[in-house]
Amino acid sequence: MMKNQLLTQFDLHQRLYNNVLDGFTDTETNQRLYDDSNINHVKYLAGHILNSQYGIALLADATSIVPKWNKLFAGAGQSEAKDDIDYPSINEIKTEWNSVHDPIRNKLVNLSPKFLSQKPPAPMDDFADSRGELWAFLNHHIAYHIGQIGILRRGFGKPPMSFD
Structure with missing residues (x-):
């Protein structure tokens, strides 16, 4: 498993998530x-x-991380964007x-190759055969949705997302 590459992506997502949301007002983020x-x-x-970040916490056994707003934002088709809600x-x-x-x-930096080769916790075992594969899947999933917000930025007349 290429843990260093997965960590590099994880860190990149930290920067890009903040950058892609930069300049949006709260009102704009609620508008389609x-x-x-x-x-x-x-x-x-x-x-x-x-x-999805909570999913990475779960696969890494970061038990101190308690998901917020799961019913609003759950993955695997369990939630959808709604209008006019709080x-x-x-x-x-x-x-x-x-x-x-x-x-x-x-937690991620200390994961062993043996741990990353283990079956992921349910229900995430539907997406990958090992914790490492699940981490790669979730990294891709996060990047995909950051890209979607990047496109929406342009649709709202905002400048492209910064990569700095």
């Missing part, structure tokens, strides 16, 4: 790009990405994302 569309709004995507603010979501990064990373 087009009325009556099936395109998710930014706030749902930001929360859903946070939910979501947490985009700043609350970003604050939560930033608060869990270091505790999760501290």
Whole structure:
């Protein structure tokens, strides 16, 4: 398992998540790009990405991380973007994302190859045969949704996401 590459992606996501959300107002993050569309709004995507980060915490046995807002942002088709409901603010979501990064990373950096080769915890064992494969899947999933927000940035007339 290439743990160092997975950690590099994990750290990259930390920077890109914050960058892709930069400059959005809370009101904008609740708006769909087009009325009556099936395109998710930014706030749902930001929360859903946070939910994926909780998945990484679970696969790493970071038991101190307690997921927030799971019913709003759960993965695997268990939630969807909703309009006119009381979501947490985009700043609350970003604050939560930033608060869990270091505790999760501290667990990830110490994972052994043997641990990464083990079967992932249920229900995530539907997505991968090992914890390492699940980590790679979740990294990709996070990157995919960061890209979606990047496209929405442009649709809202914002500059491209910074990679710095």
